[in-house]
C-alpha cells in the first residue's frame with residue numbers, strides 16, 4: 001500500500017466503466033482520485049479476456065451504441081483507444097428456412113420487409129419516425145438529474161416544469177403513443193403496427209433484453225424505446241463493436257482517467273465503507289488495509305452499495321426495506337466460442353450479414369416459449385440469442401482464419417442451481433445454446449475449439465452484480481428515472497454524508513453509457529466534494 | 530465507358546450498382562451494403578480498391594531525369610531507384626495543373642501517375658529530349674490499405690516486405706504473379722499499391738481475395754476512400770483545388786504553396802515549369818493557406834437545437850465548398866469535410882487567408898439547415914487529422 005498517495009479526495013469502489021467515468025471526470029476537475037477494483041482488470045461487465053490462448057472474448061457485454069458523443073469528446077476517448085465499428089445490419093433466420101434482415105440503409109431494410117409484407121414495408125418508416133420522435137421526447141429526460149416529485153426542491157421544480165413543458169410539446173397523438181409505450185407489452189404495441197410475425201419478433205426481442213419478462217408481458221414496450229435512444233446520437237446511429245471487445249471501451253475510459261491523474265488499483269476488493277458520525281471517511285479493503293478519502297463513491301449495484309458495503313445501522317430502515325425489494329432477476333447468460341472457421345447460416349443469402357448481428361428469434365412464439373421455459377427457474381430449452389462474430393471485421397480478436405463468436409442468451413435464471421448441481425446445469429445450459437444454434441448454423445458444432453458458458457450466477461460470482469442482472473437491476477418503469485434505484489435517493493447521493501453511488505443501478509440505468517458515472521461526478525462536484 | 534482489368538470481379542461484388550466514372554472508367558462508389566464498413570476495414574483490418582483508372586505514364590530514356598525534373602516540382606535528381614515521390618506539377622504561372630506519384634523503376638525509367646490524362650503536356654515538353662513517353666494507363670492497380678495489409682501480402686510472397694519503406698517500390702511475385710508493390714496509397718494508413726499486367730489482373734484479384742479471407746479483407750469504393758483521404762489531409766483535384774488547365778478564371782486556380790504543398794516544391798533545383806512564378810510567390814506571403822478545421826460540436830448542437838433537432842453529423846464526406854468567416858467577414862472556404870468515425874470529430878479541409886492559418890485560431894464555418902445559413906464555430910488545426918505510426922513504420926519479425 002506504500003506506493004499509494006494516502007489522502008484522496010475521492011475513492012471509487014469498483015472499476016466498472018461507470019466508476020471509471022466518474023473517476024475521469026473527478027480527476028479532470030482536479031480531484032485526487034483512487035479507483036479500487038476487486039478483479040485483476042478494470043471494466044466490470046465491459047471486459048475483454050483471453051480465456052483460450054490466441055482468442056479474445058468480449059466476455060459479457062458485446063455491442064456498443066449508447067455512449068454519448070459528449071462523453072467521448074470530453075474524455076477524448078478516441079485518443080485512448082475508443083474505436084467502435086458499426087455492425088453490418090442484423091439477420092434473423094426463420095424456422096422454415098426463410099429469413100429477415102435489417103440494414104443501416106433504410107431502403108435495403110424495406111426491401112427485406114417487403115419480401116414478407118408490403119403493408120409492413122410501407123408502415124415501417126412511419127413507425128421508425130414515431131419511435132425516433134418518442135425517443136427524442138424521452139431522451140432529454142435521461143440526461144436531466146432526476147427530481148423526486150414528492151420532495152423536489154427549487155431546482156427539482158424547475159426540472160419538473162421543463163419536463164412537463166417538454167411532454168406537452170409532444171402533442172396529443174405522440175402523448176397517446178407515449179402512454180401506450182409506457183404500459184403495454186412489446187408484442188401488443190407492435191401488433192398495432194405490423195402483421196409480419198418475424199418482424200414483430202425481431203422488434204419485441206429488443207423489449208425483453210435484460211428483463212425477466214416475455215414479449216407479451218406488460219412493460220416491455222418501454223424497454224424497446226429505451227434501446228431506441230442509442231439511435232439518437234449523431235455519433236452512433238447503430239450498434240457497433242469496439243475493436244478488441246468492449247474491454248477496449250473500459251480501457252479507453254481508464255486511460256483518460258489516468259491521463260487526468262487518477263490512480264487505479266486492481267486486485268483490491270473493498271470490504272466496507274468506514275463511516276464515522278454518519279459520514280463516510282474512507283474504506284477498508286478485504287486485506288484489512290484502510291484508505292482515507294473525503295468522498296467515497298460506489299460503482300457497484302444498489303444492493304452492494306447499501307447492503308454489503310455499509311452497515312445496516314447507518315441507514316434508515318425504509319431505505320433498507322426499499323433496497324431489499326429492488327428487483328434484479330438476472331435473465332441473461334453468455335456463451336463465448338472460439339471457432340476454427342466461419343460458421344455458415346444456410347438461410348443467409350447476403351453473405352455480408354455474417355459481419356452483422358445474427359439474432360435467433362424466429363417467431364414471437366419462440367421468444368415467448370423461451371420465457372415460459374425459464375419462468376419458474378432453469379433456462380430456455382431453445383433460447384433467444386443475439387450473436388456477433390467480431391473477428392470478421394477485427395483482426396485483434398482471433399488468429400487469421402479463426403473466429404470468436406459472442407452469444408448473448410435469454411433466458412437463464414439466477415436460481416438455476418436449485419435444479420441440481422451448478423456445473424451440470426451450466427453444461428446443460430451451454431448445450432441447449434449450441435443445439436439451438438445448430439438448427440440455424442449446422443456447421444458450428446464442428447468448429448468449436450473452446451466454449452465459455454456464463455450464467456447469471458457466474459456473473460454475480462465474477463463481476464459482483466447481484467443476481468447477475470445486466471443493468472444492475474431490472475429496467476422496468478417502476479425502477480427508472482426518479483425511482484432508480486429507489487425514490488428519494490435517485491440523485492446519486494445516499495443517507496450517508498460524502499457517500500455516493502454511480503453504477504448502472506442509478507439513473508439512467510444499464511448499458512455501456514458512462515452516463516451514470518458522468519452525472520454522479522457532476523453532482524459530487526456540485527456538492528463541493 | 531471503359532472497364533478496368535478487374536471489372537469481371539468488381540462487377541460481381543458491386544451488387545448495389547453504385548458506380549461512377551473516373552476519366553470515363555467505371556469505378557465502384559461502394560460495394561454492398563454500407564460504405565462505413567468499408568471505411569472501418571481500411572482503418573481496422575484491410576481493404577482493396579481498384580485504382581486502375583488512374584492515368585499512368587512510363588517515361589524512360591537517357592533524358593528521363595532531365596525531362597521529369599523540368600515537369601514536376603520535386604527534385605527528381607535525388608530520387609533513388611526504388612523510391613517514389615509525391616509531386617505536383619504546374620503551368621508557367623506556377624499554378625497547379627495536377628499531382629501524382631512518381632516512381633523510379635531504374636536508372637532511366639520512371640512511372641508517373643496523374644489525376645487527369647496529360648499525354649499532350651508531357652509530349653510537348655519533351656521536345657528535343659531523348660525520352661520515350663508511353664501511356665500505360667491500362668495497367669492494373671490495386672490499392673491494398675489498412676493495418677492488416679502487410680500481414681496479408683506476406684502470405685503471398687517470400688520477398689521481405691517488412692523492409693519496404695514508405696514511398697518505395699519493389700518488383701516481386703505474389704503467388705507466382707509478377708507484380709510491382711509500392712508502399713503508397715491515398716488513405717493515410719499502412720498500405721500498398723500492387724501494379725500488374727492486365728492479363729494477370731483477375732488472377733491477382735482472386736489470389737488476393739482468397740488469402741484475404743483470413744485477414745478481414747473486403748473491397749472498398751470511392752465513398753470510403755473519400756473519408757480516409759480527408760482524415761489523411763490529402764487534397765483531391767476538382768474538389769479541394771482545380772487544375773489550372775481545366776478552369777477559365779484566375780480565382781479558380783491555385784498554387785501548390787497556397788495548398789500547403791510547399792514541402793514538395795523544390796524551388797532551388799534546376800529549371801522547372803512555373804519555377805520563377807513560384808519563387809516570386811514564395812518571396813511574398815502567399816494569398817492563401819490550406820489548413821484543417823475542427824467543428825465545435827457544442828456550437829453545432831446549439832444550431833440544431835434552434836430547429837428542435839438533435840445534433841446531426843455528416844456520415845458521408847461532403848465536397849461542395851462552403852464559406853468560412855471571421856468576425857462576420859468571409860476569410861476563406863471549406864472544400865470538403867465529414868464526421869470522422871475514428872476521431873469522433875467533425876473535420877474539414879479549408880482554404881484560408883494567411884492571417885487565419887495559425888493552429889488554434891477560431892473561425893466560423895457555414896452550415897445550412899432548411900435553406901437557412903448558420904455559423905458553426907471551428908478551430909484551425911494542422912493536417913493530417915489522422916496519422917497513425919504504422920503508416921510509415923517498418924514491419925517486424
Ligand SMILES: Cc1cc2nc3c(=O)[nH]c(=O)nc-3n(C[C@H](O)[C@H](O)[C@H](O)COP(=O)(O)OP(=O)(O)OC[C@H]3O[C@@H](n4cnc5c(N)ncnc54)[C@H](O)[C@@H]3O)c2cc1C
Pocket residue numbers: 013014015016017018019036037038039042043044045046059060061062063064065066268269270271299300301304332333334408459462463464465468469470471472502503504505509510511512513
Ligand atoms: C452478459 C451481459 C451482456 C451485456 N451486454 C451489453 C451490451 O451488449 N451492450 C451494452 O450496452 N450493455 C450490455 N450489458 C450491460 C452493461 O455491460 C452494464 O450495464 C455496464 O457495463 C455496467 O457498468 P457499471 O460500471 O455500472 O457496473 P459494472 O460493470 O458492474 O462494474 C462494477 C465493478 O465493481 C467491481 N466491484 C464489485 N464489488 C466490488 C468491491 N467490493 N470492491 C471493489 N470492486 C468491486 C466489479 O468487479 C466491477 O468491475 C451487458 C451486461 C451483461 C452482464
